[in-house]
Amino acid sequence: MLLSERCHGSIQYLHLANLDLHPTFQLGLRTLKTLHLYNVHITGGELGCLLSHSFALAHLRLQYCHDIIRLEIPCLLQRLRFLEVLECSLEVLEINAPNISRFRLMDFNVQLSFGKSRKMKNLMLNNSCGISYAIDNLPSCAPKVETLTIHSSYEIINAPVTSSKFRHLKILIIYLLGLHSHRDYDYLSLVSLFDASPLLERFVLFVSPVQSKYDWFEGDLSSLRQMSEHRHHNLKNVKISGFCPQKSMVELARHILENATSLECLTLDTTPISYRCSGDILARKCPPLETAYIRDAYKSILAVRTYIEGKVNSTVKLNLLGPCSRCYAL
Structure with a gap:
């Protein structure tokens, strides 16, 4: 009721939490710039209905919205710059908004498609096998990423060697977390990420x-492996x-x-x-x-x-x- 009464007003910031939201018609939230949904029961289709005229939207944050199984971020959101999808039980996420520069994903085993979103510069992934996923997929679908943060709860294989390049990547942050991480992970294999990132x-x-x-x-230092042919100039x-x-x-x-x-x-x-x-006894x-x-x-x-x-x-x-x-x- 609140949205229907004010949809033609001047709402720029909207934070909804702990409620059911099932819009059945398009809402004219034309001035909306920031939308945060926290523990809101809404499906992907209903969210699309909510956003269908939100042409000014710049920041979308979804957290604990477990009814969203499949989500498409449409290309009509031309001004969307920052997207956050945090622990929403997603299975499929397709991003077509073309001007997103920052993206945070904290979910597991999400099938990602970046579609027309090719300007992403700051990307955070929280996923099992996140290192392998990033190496295999991101150079082609997020070619302009400059800062990449990976939270990985489980790595089945070591970082693979790749011929693809993160040609703009300057900052790489990796968190290896969780009870089920591989005990014998080969940290030296991370050199393949250095090789793929000439500007790192x-x-x-x-x-x-x-x-x-x-x-x-x-043991003997002579038993340690060396990869002298791999140089990292930056x-x-x-x-x-x-x-x-x-x-x-x-x-x-x-x-x-x-x-x-x-x-x-x-x-x-x-x-x-x-x-x-800080070392201060009062700190x-x-x-x-x-x-x-x-x-x-x-x-x-x-x-x-x-x-x-x-x-x-x-x-x-x-x-x-x-x-x-x-x-x-x-």
Whole structure:
């Protein structure tokens, strides 16, 4: 009733939550610029009806809208720049709005089609096998992406080698999360993403503590693999959070130091925490961390000093982060 009475008004921002919404006719929301739906019971077809005349829409956010199984973002939304689809139980998402530059997807096993949307520059994917999906699909369907964030709960295979290129990608952030991640994931295989991204400047890898169940590398340096033919001329800043001396992760860190010719800073954080205290006794503390992880972090520091530190040249700053001595006392 509220929408039908005001549909010819000047609504620019609309946030609806925890309700049923079943429009049966086209609504004249011609001035609407931002639409947020949170836990709204609406189907994909009904949402299309709602948006059919929303030509000014610039930001669409859908969260916990579980009745939407198939969704098409139509090409008539010429001004849509930012699309967020978060935990909506989608099966199929087709994006035809041509001018989207930012897209966040937090859902699992969604069949994606970018159609006419070719200007996307900032893309966040949350999916199982997200790394493999990105390598296989994004260079062709999102060729202009500059910042790519991947949340992957499970990687069945290592990052595949590809001949396709992310020709504009400058920032790559990967989160490997979840209880079912592959125990023996080959982190060195991520070099294929570097090879596919000639302009890459910044790389961040976050590995959850559950993902880090591994066999410690304690062996001869000559047994470590090298990929000297792979050079990364623009990579300047790298951070690995949750670093552990699993063999392929040690190989990845050494590869970056040997082959990123413009590298300025390498940060290896041996803890899996997302933030740290400031050191001020009155400030917030670091998040809780189990004793076993604290002990593992100290072992990881020793591994960095043994296998990696000697590869750092004078032009590179190595930040080696361990457990906070104020918050984590063994």
